[in-house]
Amino acid sequence: MARQMLNAKSKSLMAKLYWCCACLVLAATAARAETAPTADSVERGSYLARAADCVACHTAPGGKEFAGGLPMPTPLGRIYSTNITPDRETGIGSYSVEDFTRAVREGVAKDGHYLYPAMPFPAYAKISDADIQLLYAYFQHGVAPVKHANWPSDIPFPLSVRFPLFFWDMFVRRGPFQPNASQDAQWNRGAYLVQGLGHCGTCHSPRALTLHTKALTERDGPAFLAGAVIDGWYAKSLRGDKDGLGQWSEADIVTFLKTGITDSTAAFGDMAEVVQHSTQYLTDDDLAAIARYLKSLPGHQKEPAVAAGAHTASSANDDHPTRGSAAYDEFCVTCHRADGGGVTHIFPALAGNDVVETAEATSLVHIVLSGGRRPRTTARPNPFAMPAFKTLDDREVAEIVTYIRTAWGNSASPVTAEQVAKIRATLTEAEATE
Amino acid sequence: MNLALPENKIPILRHAVMTGLLVVVLLLPALAETPTQQQPKAVALVKLAPPHIADIPNDDKGKQILLGRRLLADTKKLLPNNVGAELNCDSCHLNGGNVPFASPYLGMSVNYPRDNPRAGRSVTLEERVNGCLLRSMNGKALPIDSPEMKAMIAYFNWLSAGLPRNAKVEGAGIGKVDNNLVPDPIHGKELYEAKCAECHGTNGEGLKNARNEFVFPPLWGAESFNIGAGMARTYTSAAFIKNNMPIAHGLNAPLGQGGALSDQDAVDVAEYFTHQPRPDFPPKVKDWPNGGKPKDSRY
Numbered sequence: 001m002a003r004q005m006l007n008a009k010s011k012s013l014m015a016k017l018y019w020c021c022a023c024l025v026l027a028a029t030a031a032r033a034e035t036a037p038t039a040d041s042v043e044r045g046s047y048l049a050r051a052a053d054c055v056a057c058h059t060a061p062g063g064k065e066f067a068g069g070l071p072m073p074t075p076l077g078r079i080y081s082t083n084i085t086p087d088r089e090t091g092i093g094s095y096s097v098e099d100f101t102r103a104v105r106e107g108v109a110k111d112g113h114y115l116y117p118a119m120p121f122p123a124y125a126k127i128s129d130a131d132i133q134l135l136y137a138y139f140q141h142g143v144a145p146v147k148h149a150n151w152p153s154d155i156p157f158p159l160s161v162r163f164p165l166f167f168w169d170m171f172v173r174r175g176p177f178q179p180n181a182s183q184d185a186q187w188n189r190g191a192y193l194v195q196g197l198g199h200c201g202t203c204h205s206p207r208a209l210t211l212h213t214k215a216l217t218e219r220d221g222p223a224f225l226a227g228a229v230i231d232g233w234y235a236k237s238l239r240g241d242k243d244g245l246g247q248w249s250e251a252d253i254v255t256f257l258k259t260g261i262t263d264s265t266a267a268f269g270d271m272a273e274v275v276q277h278s279t280q281y282l283t284d285d286d287l288a289a290i291a292r293y294l295k296s297l298p299g300h301q302k303e304p305a306v307a308a309g310a311h312t313a314s315s316a317n318d319d320h321p322t323r324g325s326a327a328y329d330e331f332c333v334t335c336h337r338a339d340g341g342g343v344t345h346i347f348p349a350l351a352g353n354d355v356v357e358t359a360e361a362t363s364l365v366h367i368v369l370s371g372g373r374r375p376r377t378t379a380r381p382n383p384f385a386m387p388a389f390k391t392l393d394d395r396e397v398a399e400i401v402t403y404i405r406t407a408w409g410n411s412a413s414p415v416t417a418e419q420v421a422k423i424r425a426t427l428t429e430a431e432a433t434e
Numbered sequence: 435m436n437l438a439l440p441e442n443k444i445p446i447l448r449h450a451v452m453t454g455l456l457v458v459v460l461l462l463p464a465l466a467e468t469p470t471q472q473q474p475k476a477v478a479l480v481k482l483a484p485p486h487i488a489d490i491p492n493d494d495k496g497k498q499i500l501l502g503r504r505l506l507a508d509t510k511k512l513l514p515n516n517v518g519a520e521l522n523c524d525s526c527h528l529n530g531g532n533v534p535f536a537s538p539y540l541g542m543s544v545n546y547p548r549d550n551p552r553a554g555r556s557v558t559l560e561e562r563v564n565g566c567l568l569r570s571m572n573g574k575a576l577p578i579d580s581p582e583m584k585a586m587i588a589y590f591n592w593l594s595a596g597l598p599r600n601a602k603v604e605g606a607g608i609g610k611v612d613n614n615l616v617p618d619p620i621h622g623k624e625l626y627e628a629k630c631a632e633c634h635g636t637n638g639e640g641l642k643n644a645r646n647e648f649v650f651p652p653l654w655g656a657e658s659f660n661i662g663a664g665m666a667r668t669y670t671s672a673a674f675i676k677n678n679m680p681i682a683h684g685l686n687a688p689l690g691q692g693g694a695l696s697d698q699d700a701v702d703v704a705e706y707f708t709h710q711p712r713p714d715f716p717p718k719v720k721d722w723p724n725g726g727k728p729k730d731s732r733y
Contacts, residue, residue: 320496326488331688333507334529334681343641343649346633347682371685382632384682387690399488 037137045138048131051197051286052124053278057081066139067091067146072118073231077155079116087145100136107169114165116153117172122216126177126196172212178219183296190293191218193286194225198278201225203235203270218297225297227360232426233269234362236355240299243358253291257282260375260383264342264349268372268386269363276375324403327396331389332404340408346384351408361401361415365423368397370431390432394420479604484532484540484593495588502589503530505582506539509571510648513582518572518713520640520648520657523586526570526665528678529688531593534605535677536691541603543587543594554723559587569662572713609677611697613669613729618698622706625699629680630707638710654710662715665708667730672697672704708732 037045049055058081060069068083086093092100092110099110107121108114115121127135153160177196179188194200195217205213206228215224227237227244237244245253252262257279260267267275279287321329329338332350336342340351350356355363371388374380389397394417401420405412487503490496505512506523507530524530531539546559557565560583564575576583597603633641633650640652652658664670676697681689695703718733 320492321487321500323488326490327486330487330530330532334524334689337643337649339645341643341645343643371687371690373685382629382680385684385690386682387687388685389687391687396486396488 037141041134041137042142045134045136046142047281048127048135048197049138050278050281051193052127052135052199053274054084056273056277057118058084064144064146064148066143067148068150069148074116074118074155076159077153079118079153079155080151081118082150083146083148084139085143085146085148086140087147090147090149091145092139093145095136095140097133097136100139101132104132104135107165114162114169116162116165117169117211120199120202122172122174122213123196123199123202125174126192126216128177128192128196131197174216178217186289186292187296189286190289190291193282193290194293198290200238203230204228204238222298222300225294226300229360229362231270232362232366232423232428234358234360235271236358236363237299238294239297240295242299243354243360244299245294246299247352247354248295250288250291250295253294254284254287257287257290258284258377259379260377261345261348261380263344265353265355266348266374266384268367268374272373272375276377280375280377280379322399322403324399325407327392327400328403328407331392331400335386336404340404340410345380350404351410353410356404357410357412359413361405361412361419362423364405365397365401365415365420366426368392368401369420369424370427388431390424390427394418394424478602480541480597480601482532482534482538482540482603482605484530484538485595487530490592498585498588499592500589501582502585502587505586506531506589513567513573513576516567516571516573516576518574519570519652519659521571521651521659523566523571525651526674528681528691531590533678533689533691535607535609536674537608538593538603538605539590540593541597541601541606543590544597544599544601545606551724551726552721559590563587568717569715570659570665572658572660572715608670609673611669611672611676611700615698615701617668617705618702619706619709621699622702622704625695625703626706629694630703633680638707653707654712656713658712660713660715661732662718662721666712666732667728668701668705668708669728669730671708672700675704676700 055065057070057072058066058068060067060071060081063069064085066083066085068081070081071078072081083091085091088094092103095103095110102108103110103115103119103121104127105121105125107117107119177192180191183191201213201216201224204225204227205215206223206226208214215221215226218224222239225238227241228235240246248256248262256262256265256267257275260272260275260280266272282290328336335347336350337347340349342349358364367386369388369390371386373383373385376383389400392400397420398415398417402414404410405415487500490499506527509522509524510517510520526537527533527539528536531537542559542562546562547556549555550557550562553561553565560578563583563586564578567573567575594601627636630653634653635641635650638652638654638658640648640657641650643649659665665674676695677692678689679692680694681691683692683694684690686693715733721727721733722731
């Protein structure tokens with residue numbers, strides 16, 4: 001623990017040193033930054049904002065782009081994303097590039113208050129100076145100003161006092177991106193995008209009890225991108241685990257991020273939005289770099305994710321169907337087919353699908369209950385949807401899910417009605433009522 | 435829940451009665467506002483609440499019901515001598531006949547025999563099934579007393595168990611679109627290519643999986659339904675499309691079906707695809723012997 005703290009402290013010191021250097025560089029270029037940037041800078045900044053998926057959080061449903069107001073539930077109450085349009089009064093129009101840098105990388109607003117760590121600043125700290133400049137150019141000159149005052153959080157006093165975030169902040173491991181000299185440029189580009197702008201670890205890396213992300217880079221150990229439950233979904237492992245990306249090729253990853261689907265699977269839940277708003281816009285080179293980097297992350301030696309030999313519900317040769325296979329036939333078979341093979345590019349296969357087979361059945365149960373839409377992308381403009389089966393009771397859902405986890409050679413552990421009830425309780429208001 | 439129903443009544447009956455009552459109650463204000471009541475009595479709609487397959491008993495009767503269900507879902511494979519097209523009953527009666535406005539099987543048993551203007555007489559449920567085999571599946575009739583026909587009827591009867599005679603089921607049939615809308619097949623072709631072709635093929639040829647099995651049915655050509663099918667009629671087809679196509683479009687169970695096209699769009703796309711080349715139906719000359727042929731009839 002002490003070592004960890006020391007480590008955190010030294011990283012914090014490094015961050016401060018880095019910060020000073022960055023300030024010097026920025027001060028030297030301040031005069032230039034004040035003048036209007038080139039159209040090319042704004043365009044490149046726009047691409048980086050896509051890569052960072054700023055729009056996902058900083059736009060409310062039906063609201064103006066980047067004007068904030070998206071409610072985000074926290075254990076203490078709801079907080080709302082902020083207006084990051086260049087409106088001088090309500091947005092970030094009065095931010096200097098230094099103010100902007102501090103907010104993005106350090107999580108400190110212009111007036112000195114600490115941002116809630118829903119803002120992934122520990123990841124954004126990895127964004128290079130050059131890219132910060134381009135992002136600043138875009139948000140000042142490429143985004144239309146919108147007058148829209150930020151909403152206060154629903155967090156009650158005294159918990160709403162933000163000063164303690166300073167202490168939380170002290171223990172954030174952070175630091176600029178550190179290239180790995182033993183790897184080539186493509187790998188390093190992938191690492192930079194995944195760790196920084198892409199902030200993949202914000203969902204896909206497990207968090208400590210203090211809610212700090214346990215690992216921010218591959219150097220921080222096997223917890224990095226090892227998968228985590230967040231907002232009622234299981235953000236899968238992006239490492240070489242069997243239920244991670246172990247069965248994915250680099251080409252699969254590129255296709256998935258570009259189109260929202262592969263031959264046999266599809267993005268769903270929050271990832272559908274990530275693909276729709278962010279990754280589909282990335283260049284093929286950047287996507288290839290991300291795939292290369294992710295595929296370099298080894299899986300865990302033990303394979304706790306899949307419980308071997310749990311063929312409890314298999315019924316292929318039985319005369320009479322089990323309850324699970326009968327329910328599958330009634331509710332799932334039209335799209336996912338009797339052999340669990342789905343339909344290429346249209347309906348995901350369930351046989352051999354790592355989302356189905358993972359020990360962490362949260363996402364599987366969640367999507368059965370809530371349904372979901374796959375992303376609408378330029379490459380795949382018809383966003384096929386999975387209907388919601390929330391009217392089925394916990395037992396029926398457990399029977400279906402257990403069946404698909406054990407049929408067609410799948411071998412995952414059964415799911416109980418109690419587990420379904422717990423996951424049902426995490427559905428959002430919209431999911432539960434839509 | 436406080437209705438005193440005998441305990442030996444099966445749950446579906448209780449369910450049906452409860453929902454029927456609920457619908458009547460919901461309809462009351464609407465009826466009260468109608469100045470002149472056209473209909474002599476309120477028609478109680480029974481909710482389309484199919485029993486679960488998991489509850490089919492493991493006995494001879496249950497086996498027959500399950501066989502019927504399989505025959506309806508996999509008709510071409512199981513009845514190759516009776517099905518000419520590459521279609522199954524479930525190609526139109528989606529998802530085992532439990533989808534509203536996809537001509538659900540639920541309720542059919544208590545609504546046949548019934549008048550059929552096309553035949554000019556009353557037809558039995560078995561005759562209606564054979565009508566589908568001859569027209570929609572471009573094939574041959576099944577003997578009325580064949581085990582396959584009996585199995586299909588057994589499945590219909592299981593779905594309709596507990597329903598009163600002539601019960602009106604919510605979502606029965608395929609719904610309606612205004613047949614005064616003027617079809618635009620050029621726009622229909624554009625819509626087809628943007629919204630339908632991904633599954634049904636640019637040339638209406640359907641889509642097969644890796645095992646060479648059809649997963650989306652062919653919509654025209656030699657392997658599709660003939661001109662004698664109801665689906666070959668523009669407004670019938672448009673109603674089906676509006677209510678059911680595409681599947682996997684929304685979050686609504688059971689298929690996320692329908693709701694993607696306006697009535698006009700549905701009429702346009704229906705006009706386009708129904709009028710592509712498809713098999714003839716020579717016995718058409720006997721249809722509508724007493725007149726009343728609809729304006730979108732193909733002959």
